[in-house]
Amino acid sequence: MSPEATAARRSTRGTDHGTGRGARQTPVREPRAPALFLTLLAVCSAVTAANIYLAAPLLSLIARDFGSTPSAVAWIASVAQFGYAVGLLFFAPLGDSANRRRLVAVLTLVTTVALAASAAAPGSGALAVAVFVASAATVVPQLLVPLVAERAPTARRARHVAAVVAGLFTGIVAARVLGGLAGQAFGWRWVFAGAAVLTLALGLATAAALPAERRHRAGSLFAGVAALPGLVRRSPDLWRACLRQAGMFGAWSALWTSLALLLTEEPYGLSTATAGLFGLFGLTASAVAPLAGGLVDRFGAARVVRSAYLLAAVSVPLFWLGGQVMAALFVAAIAIHAALVASHVANQTLALTTTSTPATANTAYVVSGFAGGATASALAGPAFGHFGWGGVCAVAAVWLAVGWGATAARQR
Structure with a gap:
C-alpha cells in the first residue's frame, strides 16, 4: 500500500467519503485548537482572501x-485569480517542509508592498502587475488550513477546517461590500491602501501566533509543482475533489465577478456602493460553513458535494431570471454561496486527508479551483459584452456540467 493510501486510510477512518455514511469515531490524541487561535486564523484568512477580490467591485x-469602460478592465479581476493560482503552485506546498511562521511573515510583507503599489498604479497595466503579485503572495489561508487539519481531532476535523473557511469567505464578501462602499466614498486607491495596512497587521500577528516548528529544510519552489501530477494521479479522491471544485468555483466566479457589471448598467443602473451592498447576501457563506463541516463529519464528503451541486444547478436559472427580476438575484446569490461553501468544505477536507502530504494535496486542490474560477471569469467578461447577462449564466452552467459530468464519468 502506498504512503498516500496509508495516510488516507488513517485520516479518514471516521468517515466513509465514498458512501457518505458516518462511522464510529475512535479516540484521538491530537490537540484541539484553542478557540482564540482559530479565531485569529479565521480573521487573517478573511483579510488576506479579500485581497484577491478587491478589484471586482471597483x-x-x-x-x-x-478613461476606459468597465468591460475593458474586467480582465484585472481574472488576473488576480490567476496570480493566486500561481502563488499556490509555488508557495503553498512549502507548508510540508518550510517553517510556516517565517513563510507567513515573508508573504505578508510582499503582499503589503504589492497592495501599496496597486494603490499608486498609474494605469491598468501597472495595476494588473501589482494585483498579480499581491494575489500570488496572499496564499496565507492555504498555509493555515492544513495546519488546522493537522491539529484538529479526527472527529471534528471538518468543523475546524470550516471555521477557517468561514473566515475566508467572509473576506470575499467583505471585499465586495466594504470595497464598493469605501471606493465610492474615498476612491478605489484608498481601498488598496487600507487593505495593505490590514494585511500587514493581521499577517504579522498570525505569524507570531503560529506554533514553533523544527523544520530545517527550506523546501524548493519547484519541488511541490513537480510532485503535483503524480500525487493527483495516485489519488482518485483528490482528483475528483479538484475537478468538482474547479467546476463549482468557476460557476461562482463567472456570476459573482460579473454581477457588478449587471447591477451598474441597465436595467438596474445602481451606483458602485449600492451594487456592493448586494454582496451582503454572500454572508450566507459564513453561516453555511460550520453547518457543512458538521454534515461532512457526520455523513461524509460525497453526499454534501452532491447536494451542493444540485443547489448550484438550481441557482443558475435564477441568476438568468435575475437579469430582469431583482428578487430572483437575491435568492440566487444565497443559493450559489451556500453551494460553493458546502462543496468547498467537503472537497477540501477530503483533499487534506487523502495523502501523506496535506499541504501539497491542498495546493493541487486550491489551484484547480482557482484556475477554474479564473478561466470562467476571463470568459464571463467577453460573454457579457457579446451576449449580455445570459452569456454569463451560460458560462456558469457549462462549468457546473463539466465539473460534475467528468468526475461522474471517471467514477463509473
Missing part, C-alpha cells in the same frame, strides 16, 4: 479613472 471606478 471596476467601474477604475475604468472611469483610467
Whole structure:
C-alpha cells in the first residue's frame, strides 16, 4: 500500500467519503485548537482572501479613472485569480517542509508592498502587475488550513477546517461590500491602501501566533509543482475533489465577478456602493460553513458535494431570471454561496486527508479551483459584452456540467 493510501486510510477512518455514511469515531490524541487561535486564523484568512477580490467591485471606478469602460478592465479581476493560482503552485506546498511562521511573515510583507503599489498604479497595466503579485503572495489561508487539519481531532476535523473557511469567505464578501462602499466614498486607491495596512497587521500577528516548528529544510519552489501530477494521479479522491471544485468555483466566479457589471448598467443602473451592498447576501457563506463541516463529519464528503451541486444547478436559472427580476438575484446569490461553501468544505477536507502530504494535496486542490474560477471569469467578461447577462449564466452552467459530468464519468 502506498504512503498516500496509508495516510488516507488513517485520516479518514471516521468517515466513509465514498458512501457518505458516518462511522464510529475512535479516540484521538491530537490537540484541539484553542478557540482564540482559530479565531485569529479565521480573521487573517478573511483579510488576506479579500485581497484577491478587491478589484471586482471597483471596476467601474477604475475604468472611469483610467478613461476606459468597465468591460475593458474586467480582465484585472481574472488576473488576480490567476496570480493566486500561481502563488499556490509555488508557495503553498512549502507548508510540508518550510517553517510556516517565517513563510507567513515573508508573504505578508510582499503582499503589503504589492497592495501599496496597486494603490499608486498609474494605469491598468501597472495595476494588473501589482494585483498579480499581491494575489500570488496572499496564499496565507492555504498555509493555515492544513495546519488546522493537522491539529484538529479526527472527529471534528471538518468543523475546524470550516471555521477557517468561514473566515475566508467572509473576506470575499467583505471585499465586495466594504470595497464598493469605501471606493465610492474615498476612491478605489484608498481601498488598496487600507487593505495593505490590514494585511500587514493581521499577517504579522498570525505569524507570531503560529506554533514553533523544527523544520530545517527550506523546501524548493519547484519541488511541490513537480510532485503535483503524480500525487493527483495516485489519488482518485483528490482528483475528483479538484475537478468538482474547479467546476463549482468557476460557476461562482463567472456570476459573482460579473454581477457588478449587471447591477451598474441597465436595467438596474445602481451606483458602485449600492451594487456592493448586494454582496451582503454572500454572508450566507459564513453561516453555511460550520453547518457543512458538521454534515461532512457526520455523513461524509460525497453526499454534501452532491447536494451542493444540485443547489448550484438550481441557482443558475435564477441568476438568468435575475437579469430582469431583482428578487430572483437575491435568492440566487444565497443559493450559489451556500453551494460553493458546502462543496468547498467537503472537497477540501477530503483533499487534506487523502495523502501523506496535506499541504501539497491542498495546493493541487486550491489551484484547480482557482484556475477554474479564473478561466470562467476571463470568459464571463467577453460573454457579457457579446451576449449580455445570459452569456454569463451560460458560462456558469457549462462549468457546473463539466465539473460534475467528468468526475461522474471517471467514477463509473
